[in-house]
Amino acid sequence: xxxxxxxxxxxxxxxxxxxxxxxxxxxxxxxxxxxxxxxxxxxxxxxxxxxxxxxxxxxxxxxxxxxxxxxxxxxxxxxxxxxxxxxxxxxxxxxxxxxxxxxxxxxxxxxxxxxxxxxxxxxxxxxxxxxxxxxxxxxxxxxxxxxxxxxxxxxxxxxxxxxxxxxxxxxxxxxxxxxxxxxxxxxxxxxxxxxxxxxxxxxxxxxxxxxxxxxxxxxxxxxxxxxxxxxxxxxxxxxxxxxxxxxxxxxxxxxxxxxxxxxxxxxxxxxxxxxxxxxxxxxxxxxxxxxxxxxxxxxxxxxxxxxxxxxxxxxxxxxxxxxxxxxxxxxxxxxxxxxxxxxxxxxxxxxxxxxxxxxxxxxxxxxxxxxxxxxxxxxxxxxxxxxx
Amino acid sequence: xxxxxxxxxxxxxxxxxxxxxxxxxxxxxxxxxxxxxxxxxxxxxxxxxxxxxxxxxxxxxxxxxxxxxxxxxxxxxxxxxxxxxxxxxxxxxxxxxxxxxxxxxxxxxxxxxxxxxxxxxxxxxxxxxxxxxxxxxxxxxxxxxxxxxxxxxxxxxxxxxxxxxxxxxxxxxxxxxxxxxxxxxxxxxxxxxxxxxxxxxxxxxxxxxxxxxxxxxxxxxxxxxxxxxxxxxxxxxxxxxxxxxxxxxxxxxxxxxxxxxxxxxxxxxxxxxxxxxxxxxxxxxxxxxxxxxxxxxxxxxxxxxxxxxxxxxxxxxxxxxxxxxxxxxxxxxxxxxxxxxxxxxxxx
Ligand SMILES: Cc1cc2nc3c(=O)[nH]c(=O)nc-3n(C[C@H](O)[C@H](O)[C@H](O)COP(=O)(O)OP(=O)(O)OC[C@H]3O[C@@H](n4cnc5c(N)ncnc54)[C@H](O)[C@@H]3O)c2cc1C
Numbered sequence: 135x136x137x138x139x140x141x142x143x144x145x146x147x148x149x150x151x152x153x154x155x156x157x158x159x160x161x162x163x164x165x166x167x168x169x170x171x172x173x174x175x176x177x178x179x180x181x182x183x184x185x186x187x188x189x190x191x192x193x194x195x196x197x198x199x200x201x202x203x204x205x206x207x208x209x210x211x212x213x214x215x216x217x218x219x220x221x222x223x224x225x226x227x228x229x230x231x232x233x234x235x236x237x238x239x240x241x242x243x244x245x246x247x248x249x250x251x252x253x254x255x256x257x258x259x260x261x262x263x264x265x266x267x268x269x270x271x272x273x274x275x276x277x278x279x280x281x282x283x284x285x286x287x288x289x290x291x292x293x294x295x296x297x298x299x300x301x302x303x304x305x306x307x308x309x310x311x312x313x314x315x316x317x318x319x320x321x322x323x324x325x326x327x328x329x330x331x332x333x334x335x336x337x338x339x340x341x342x343x344x345x346x347x348x349x350x351x352x353x354x355x356x357x358x359x360x361x362x363x364x365x366x367x368x369x370x371x372x373x374x375x376x377x378x379x380x381x382x383x384x385x386x387x388x389x390x391x392x393x394x395x396x397x398x399x400x401x402x403x404x405x406x407x408x409x410x411x412x413x414x415x416x417x418x419x420x421x422x423x424x425x426x427x428x429x430x431x432x433x434x435x436x437x438x439x440x441x442x443x444x445x446x447x448x449x450x451x452x453x454x455x456x457x458x459x460x461x462x463x464x465x466x467x468x469x470x471x472x473x474x475x476x477x478x479x480x481x482x483x484x485x486x487x488x489x490x491x492x493x494x495x496x497x498x499x500x501x502x503x504x505x506x507x508x509x510x511x512x513x514x515x516x517x518x519x520x521x522x
Numbered sequence: 523x524x525x526x527x528x529x530x531x532x533x534x535x536x537x538x539x540x541x542x543x544x545x546x547x548x549x550x551x552x553x554x555x556x557x558x559x560x561x562x563x564x565x566x567x568x569x570x571x572x573x574x575x576x577x578x579x580x581x582x583x584x585x586x587x588x589x590x591x592x593x594x595x596x597x598x599x600x601x602x603x604x605x606x607x608x609x610x611x612x613x614x615x616x617x618x619x620x621x622x623x624x625x626x627x628x629x630x631x632x633x634x635x636x637x638x639x640x641x642x643x644x645x646x647x648x649x650x651x652x653x654x655x656x657x658x659x660x661x662x663x664x665x666x667x668x669x670x671x672x673x674x675x676x677x678x679x680x681x682x683x684x685x686x687x688x689x690x691x692x693x694x695x696x697x698x699x700x701x702x703x704x705x706x707x708x709x710x711x712x713x714x715x716x717x718x719x720x721x722x723x724x725x726x727x728x729x730x731x732x733x734x735x736x737x738x739x740x741x742x743x744x745x746x747x748x749x750x751x752x753x754x755x756x757x758x759x760x761x762x763x764x765x766x767x768x769x770x771x772x773x774x775x776x777x778x779x780x781x782x783x784x785x786x787x788x789x790x791x792x793x794x795x796x797x798x799x800x801x802x803x804x805x806x807x808x809x810x811x812x813x814x815x816x817x818x819x820x821x822x823x824x825x826x827x828x829x830x831x832x833x834x835x836x837x838x839x840x841x842x843x844x845x846x847x848x849x850x851x852x853x854x855x856x857x858x859x860x861x862x863x864x865x866x867x868x869x870x
Contacts (some may be wrong), residue, residue: 138768140775154868371579395750399864407860419845422801422852426777426796429870433776451772457768510764519741521766 140451141444143436144210152429153211155387157218160191161366165222173438174400174493177393178354180227180262182300186218194233197443198241203254207288209443212213213436215391216451217296220396225369231301232263234281235387236309238329243372244378248330252307261263266296266312266331266358274510277322277378280314281360283329290314290329290370292340292363300504302343302356304332311381314374326377350496354428365487369386382449388450388505390438397501401494405470408487415474424469427462431455453511460502467494523586527579531587535594547597548690552656554865557598557621557723565591567606567617576609577619581786582612582779585727588589589778592731596627598689599653601621601724610719613672613708620658625651625675625696625842629714633698635666635673635707642666642702643675647695650840654694655682659760662698663717664712670710686850689829689835707785719789721841722798729801730771732830733808737771738810739827740764747817760815767811770804777801780870792854792870796848802838803849809834 144179164184165173172179196212198204226236237256240248272278281294291436298372308331313503315325337343340363343354372380402424409417434455441448471478471491478492502508516522523726538556547553560566568584571577584604593598599621623870626633626648633646644664644781654660660680662673678812679700687693717807730860741764742756754760777797785794813820858866 138772141773142779193838217868218864332850334630372627378661403863406856406858406863409856411698411856411859413856415849417543418852418856419848420852422796422850423799423844425772425792425851425855425867426799426803426848428867429780429793430776430800432773432867437776454765454772457765458773461777509762512762513758515765515768516761518743519768520699520760521741 138450138454139438141441141446141461143433144208144440146210150191150208150210150214154214154218157193157215161218161407162223162480163225165224168223168225168401168402170223171480171489171493172225174490175225175227176223176397176400177226177230178221178494178497179223180230180304181225182259182262185229185259187259188215188229188478189257194229194259194392195237195253197256198237198253202241202249204414205257209439210436215398217392217432218473220392228262228304229256229259230393231265232261232307234391234393235265235384236263236307237329238387239309239380240371243328243381244330245368245375247368247421248371252330252492254351261307262301262305264299264308266302266308267299268296270295270297272505274310276381277317277326279311279313281310283310283312283327283365285316286364288364289367290365292329293359294360294364295360296357296360298346299343299358300355302333303345303353303360306334307331308336308358309371309384311377314377323378325375326381327374327419328371328377328380329365329446330371331369333364335449336360336365339363348500350493355382362463371481383447386442386447386449386452386461386505388477389451389456390442392435392447394431394505395428395435395458395462397463398470398498399489399492401429401470403488404490405473406476408476408485413473420469420473424462424466427458427511431459431462432459450515453506453514453518456505457508457511457515460508463501466500467491467498471495477516523583527749528586528590530563531590535564535596539591539594539596541826544595544597544826545823550690553597556596560591560596560598560600561619567605567607569609570607570617572603573619575608576604576832577865582782584768585723585778585782585785587664588724589727589731590732592728592833593735595689595735595833597689599656601728602652602657603627605720605724605859606659607715609661609710609712610664610674611673612712612784613710614672615661615672615706615708618676620657621653621656622797623651623653623657623660624717624721625654625660625662627651627718633662633664633673634665635665638701640674641704642707644675644698644700644702648694649695650685651696653841654680654696655684655692655694660696663712663714666707668709670713671710672708672710673708674680675700675702684752687833687840688837689832691833691836715791716789719791719794720785722847723785723789725837725841726774726781726794726797726801727742727778729805729834730774732803732834732837733771733774733801735830736808736812736827739830740767740815743820744815754815757787763811763815766793767808767815770808770811774801774804774808777804790870792866795842796846796870798842799844799847802844805834807836810868
């Protein structure tokens with residue numbers, strides 16, 4: 135059970151706290167007029183102009199080498215920027231996936247040309263990425279993916295369907311997970327690869343993106359059907375057949391950050407505003423409990439950030455942080471709604487608290503699905519415990 | 523904490539805190555050989571500054587030792603002796619040898635100092651005092667004529683009525699009417715709230731240690747207990763519960779580390795309070811899942827699990843339960859207001 139150890143998180147220092155204040159000053163101006171219901175979108179809310187401004191400040195690709203447009207800063211400095219953005223409800227959605235996992239994947243596995251082409255643009259906040267993993271018959275069981283790339287004249291010929299692809303309608307690139315060979319009898323993870331797909335080009339040659347409207351009435355995710363799409367030779371990301379290893383490496387970045395426990399933070403802020411300092415004891419206890427959970431999660435999450443920086447593989451720890459974090463994000467909504475008599479509604483003209491509450495009630499079910507379901511995460515943890 | 527220090531602690535408790543010792547302690551037998559070994563190893567001095575008799579360990583190392591002792595359910599006043607030494611050293615009083623405790627530990631209990639010639643008289647009653655019957659001395663945070671003062675109350679200068687917690691650890695009532703020499707009293711630069719916070723930090727670390735043991739006992743059990751032809755750990759329902767248990771254990775360890783930081787720093791009530799509350803909640807969830815996974819065997823005197831779970835069920839309430847600390851944390855959040863809430867959390 136050694137695997138469950140969390141390394142001590144890198145300690146804050148003058149530099150990180152100076153950065154924190156720089157970010158806060160920036161946000162105080164940038165978000166001055168951003169209403170609570172927009173802040174509540176958390177990292178689902180995006181604005182390309184905002185992403186560019188973050189890029190100008192040097193707050194994207196912070197840990198990457200300078201030669202790729204990065205800033206060679208520490209995991210903790212990046213963490214500070216992430217958490218300040220999320221706590222303030224900044225519109226970070228445009229670059230979020232690119233900066234969180236696609237960029238690090240390309241940095242680790244990409245060719246020189248891919249790195250040179252893509253990384254500086256992510257660091258400038260110019261690129262939006264989407265994740266092409268899930269399929270109609272392959273959700274939790276990612277290894278069951280059927281989308282297939284075959285070697286063809288001039289590259290790879292791809293056929294299949296991806297689904298639930300967030301931002302595919304806006305994205306510049308997709309990192310596509312698909313089959314390139316056969317599974318072997320003893321390894322159902324064999325024979326998969328990742329591709330770096332230029333979305334504009336692809337949609338002129340065999341890819342169709344159709345919106346799927348979620349139950350909240352929003353268009354975030356899509357169905358992406360791919361028919362005889364010819365990808366150039368150099369679209370392969372990493373090594374042919376290493377897709378499974380690469381995709382699981384990506385998931386450690388995807389699962390451990392503050393985005394996995396701060397999705398409901400705006401609701402807590404609006405509750406505190408609504409109740410005021412004279413709130414009843416019952417509310418103080420409930421708010422204290424939520425706060426106590428956040429403080430423990432912050433420590434765990436910063437620890438994983440430090441482990442990633444040191445080149446360790448905290449996949450198990452990341453799953454644990456996401457599971458604890460998603461449970462809190464969802465529970466927060468249920469706890470908070472009982473602390474006032476407001477009824478949830480997003481209709482215009484209602485007070486921000488009611489609107490934010492409704493927003494979170496209607497989006498919270500997705501928190502323990504996206505990025506790996508609760509049950510799957512717990513399965514990974516159980517494996518780490520030696521039970522599977 | 524260095525691996526070497528951790529190893530030596532593991533060895534010590536493995537050798538001296540076995541089942542027979544734990545069982546006898548529940549019957550009221552103080553485990554003298556275990557205690558002698560703990561003192562001999564220097565663990566009781568680990569939280570003391572060097573000038574007060576410490577050996578230069580960091581606060582994190584001291585708390586690491588305490589966490590390991592709790593994982594073994596070691597039935598000795600290591601945390602209390604550390605806490606008493608901490609209180610005495612902060613007041614500039616010499617730290618005596620032997621087992622120590624602190625008083626009062628309940629918010630409503632008061633011990634009062636009045637002048638008596640060159641010396642002092644200390645009077646009052648304090649309940650739920652850990653290990654009072656076994657302590658060589660008790661460090662008292664008393665109400666003095668000039669504000670809070672720390673007094674060192676030696677064995678024999680108070681009477682003890684036995685009481686205990688759910689794990690049969692001594693939690694006695696002391697009644698004091700003692701004359702103390704001038705040198706046994708000093709002005710305190712520790713408030714009652716700070717002593718309570720330090721006590722809460724100690725219990726948080728202990729809970730994290732005990733819960734990590736609950737996890738390892740339980741994982742071991744579900745891998746060996748066979749039902750329906752396979753180890754019960756192969757059933758997904760069990761696996762999912764073990765993942766929850768592991769998550770609660772990790773959260774408790776993170777809380778303990780936060781509490782340790784607070785103890786090493788300014789004793790931030792927000793950091794300590796949130797940690798005590800979070801670990802307490804983890805204790806409740808974790809102990810419940812562990813017993814469920816064990817079936818009837820875990821409900822027996824014979825099986826080890828109860829030595830740790832019974833401690834968890836008391837430690838979560840001692841020095842303030844989740845409701846008390848969460849209320850304090852929540853008040854701080856409400857007072858910070860919508861714009862101050864996040865800065866409050868990052869400064870904790
Ligand atoms: C808002 C949102 C955004 C998303 N964005 C993307 C995206 O950008 N790109 C992308 O590729 N995917 C995306 N997804 C898809 C997401 O990764 C999948 O929803 C998730 O992996 C689960 O797959 P599924 O929905 O097919 O459910 P299923 O896998 O069919 O699961 C249904 C239920 O069965 C449970 N289950 C399945 N297998 C097991 C098992 N072995 N043991 C126990 N329980 C099991 C699951 O936990 C779940 O409760 C998104 C999903 C959401 C909700």
